[in-house]
Amino acid sequence: MTWIKVIDVAEAKDALREAYDEVASTRGEVGNILKAHSLHPKVLTAHLHLYRALMFGRSELSRAERETIAVAVSVVNKCHY
Numbered sequence: 001m002t003w004i005k006v007i008d009v010a011e012a013k014d015a016l017r018e019a020y021d022e023v024a025s026t027r028g029e030v031g032n033i034l035k036a037h038s039l040h041p042k043v044l045t046a047h048l049h050l051y052r053a054l055m056f057g058r059s060e061l062s063r064a065e066r067e068t069i070a071v072a073v074s075v076v077n078k079c080h081y
Helices: 014-027 041-056 063-076
Strands: none
Touching: 014 041, 041 063
16 A cells, blocks of 8 residues: 555546546556556556556567566565565
């Protein structure tokens, strides 16, 4: 969980509700990494689009290689992936 104020999905309104709905339509649920941007819905949406491009866009790396890199970075950062 984050150490900053976040707005939960049940409390989201307006632009944040739209951003959460976009996340939920593709990911099923809104992860804490995205909730950390809840005070700035445009940043949340930008983060989501960046994530999609990095993990699912055209690349020389396979999906498994991308996930391996993400896990390795999380371990170094002592962050649950």
